[in-house]
Amino acid sequence: MHFLIDHVILTAFNVGNAIFDASRIKAGKRIYHGINFALYLALVLALLIVGKSTVAEWIITPISAFANRQLFFDITLNLLRGLKWYYVSTERPPKAIMDRIEVSFFGYNGKATTFCYTLLYINTILFYYLIH
Secondary structure (H helix, E strand, O other): OHHHHHHHHHHHHHHHHHHHHHHHHHOOOOOOHHHHHHHHHHHHHHHHHHOOOOHHHHHHHHHHHHHHHHHHHHHHHHHHOOOOOOOOOOOOOOOOHHHHHHHHHHOOOHHHHHHHHHHHHHHHHHHHHHHO
């Protein structure tokens, strides 16, 4: 059960972080990807530790949390900025490291990127429940 609760917490964090970053972007301020990553990583680790997670959970949860982040943060941030949900930065190359990696795999096709993250997210959740 804690896996589901963990994902509710992670999703809430991602949406809250997207709201915060969207407000900074609209105000012409910089967003700090490194700080966002560190805070999210700390949250994932805290949930794993507090949940007294198994070895399998230490493997599957970070993968699932990554997919959660890419879906719920990115889509929320795009919509709050008045962009399409599948928006990909038009910078060549994008500033954010993750955006650069995504563009190298998917080009500037945000729908394909989102589809792959959705599949990854669903599969990690299904896998978790298969092993439990």
